[in-house]
Amino acid sequence: MLSDWWQKNIARLTDPSCSLCGMHIKREQLLSSHHAFWCTHCRSTIIEHNRCQCCGLPTESPQHAHCGACLKSPPLWNRLYCLSDYQPPLSHLVSQLKYQRQFWHARPLAIELAEIIDNPAPIITCVPMHWTRRIWRGFNHSEHLAYFISHKVGSYFEPKLLRRSKITRPQRGLSSKQRKTNLNHAFEVADRPIGKHVAIVDDVVTTGATIEQLCKLLLDVGVETIDIYCVCRTTLSNNNKSV
Template sequence: MHNAVLISCEVDMLAHWLKKYTTDLLPAHCEVCQLDIAAEAELSWLCEHCQRYVAESPRCCRCGLPTPTYVEVCGRCLVQPPKWQHVYCVGGYQAPLSSYVHRLKFERQFWQAAKLAELLAPRISQPAELITSVPLHWRRHWHRGFNQSEMIALNVAKRLDLPYQKLFQRIRATSPQQGKNKRQREQNLRGAFKLIQPVNVSHVAIVDDVLTTGSTVRHLCKLLLDAGVKSVDIYCICRTPEPSEKD
């Protein structure tokens, strides 16, 4: 049974590889609308029109949530400041950005991590000294075969010429966060992580694919701050609005 699963995964990866590199030999077309991409385009896989879907929009620099204009700290963060200092993101969880996250996470299209990092890295104006990522429990990592946040983090670190280290371990398996409200997510993650090595820098960035309530990174931030880190930033692809307590 295990061999059959491995063979199936290898065939799936080969099919994606052939599709990707066969496409690379053809004239450049936008992956979203299929229109031609100009030779001088900033991105080689999105046309000028579709790049508008992933263009920067006004957000609070502290929490990363949408705001009418760019602000360093929104009213909510003034009242209840998060444990991190800055959120850098590409956009909300909506097409076409969400489809790229989905392809990486659930369809094993590993090369999407490089594309997502290509969108995220230029927005990081004050990079941290060290990049790490949100960990998976070993059972989920074994089942999925990879950690999508780590893949994005490695690509961002490469683009920013920064070191990457695994700093955390998820020591308790938790139920999926999806569908839970903020309070339920906090309870679900209590005691789920530990720091696995000392941190000798003052500024660390944690990479996650999607940031919603921030419950996961909040626990990780506390571990870093308790260990002597002075400032923690969050790098994510999608920043989504938080569900209400009644959701």
């Protein structure tokens, strides 16, 4: 796996190309940005700014900061930042990061996400992974994303704030009701946070069942403001491949 990483980065240094479309990145873009992993065209077409600040779902215009559903019944978290829906080409990168152990995708995805976070939480944590699944996968992809985001925005990284105490079925393919039931008593607070404003990092948010469980735990121990940082935001009806 380490040799794959070296091959990936050596190729990028000798012939820099967009990791999304494969096109050559112009020299002026490389000079203007130290993290030019995507070409200008891909960045402009993928990152969507017209989204509800609470749930992260698309809105009709930038003037609609909150959708009607969130105005009527706000979620437990304060803000949700994401890059795009769970669709190609970002869905491919997330899948490669998560299931194919291509961990080098974490840094560019995290840096691009950090660029749109206008008010970073002082403490950043991640969705925890059960230790058995972590051994099987080799690493927690959400932890990698959280590490690079915290480094970019200058926040304190606390990966062990939350703990997964129970093995559960994968969320992939489950209905909204099944996802909530599946996560009952699956998490616990491992260490009390040192601040009142915390951000939780995950790769994809679908129904919000996972982050809702984590938000309840943090609110119960005194956290007052919770933000969600995710690469993709989707709905169960649009795509059943996310987790």
